[in-house]
Amino acid sequence: MMIRTQDITKRYGNLQVLKGISLQIAEGEVVSVVGASGAGKTTLLQIMGTLSRQNGGTVEVNGIETSRLQGNQLARFRNRNIGFVFQFHQLLPEFTALENVCIPGFIAKTPRGKVEKRAKELLNFLKLSERLDHKPNELSGGEQQRVAIARALINDPAVILADEPSGNLDTENKQELHNLFFRLRDEMNKTLVIVTHDLQLAGMADRMVRMRDGMIVDL
Secondary structure (H helix, E strand, O other), rough: OEEEEEEEEEEEEEHHHHHHEEEEEOOOOOOEEEEOOOOOOHHHHHOOOOOOOOOOOEEEOOOOHHHHHHHHHHHHHHHEEEEEOOOOOOOOOOOHHHHHHHHHHHHHHOHHHHHHHHHHHHHHHOOOOOOOOOOOHHHOOHHHHHHHHHHOOOOOEEEEEEEEEOOOOOHHHHHHHHHHHHHHHHHHOOOEEEEOOOHHHHHOOEEEEEEEEEEEEEE
């Protein structure tokens, strides 16, 4: 299994957000997670991605139990094994598309030339080879999201976690993004977990996981 969660619980004060989530996701699988706002979808994604710690239960990613990792060790694991795609892109406005994509590679201490070569290859794959030197405010929403995907891929992580990735896009860009996710699986053997309210995207996944009130109600 690429991702395995067992009896995950999470609370904030008296609020129990996750109530014992057990989920297994196979290598190369595209899984969508759906449910009403407040169901716990983003919290689960953040725990899978080691951005947040669970109160109980275990998470394994690529064979590593993440709760055993601390500090720099955890940051290094996240940087090399997990790519993130967010609804609002989270690009740094002062940097070009190419520079934004390179940042996780530089954090990983990969040689500069190798990082820049890989970033250009990814931006070309994503049909952005003419936009390398453009800053985020010079790019369309769809282009910004593709830059964010290239950034997520720069360290060749096994897992891509996406939180409402098409929430800010128009219909045409949504469709393009949806198709792209399946290319990442088919051509790069990525495992994807996509939290979404977009039932069209959710329905395209290999499997749809439904959450309600901090629990999985349908696998």
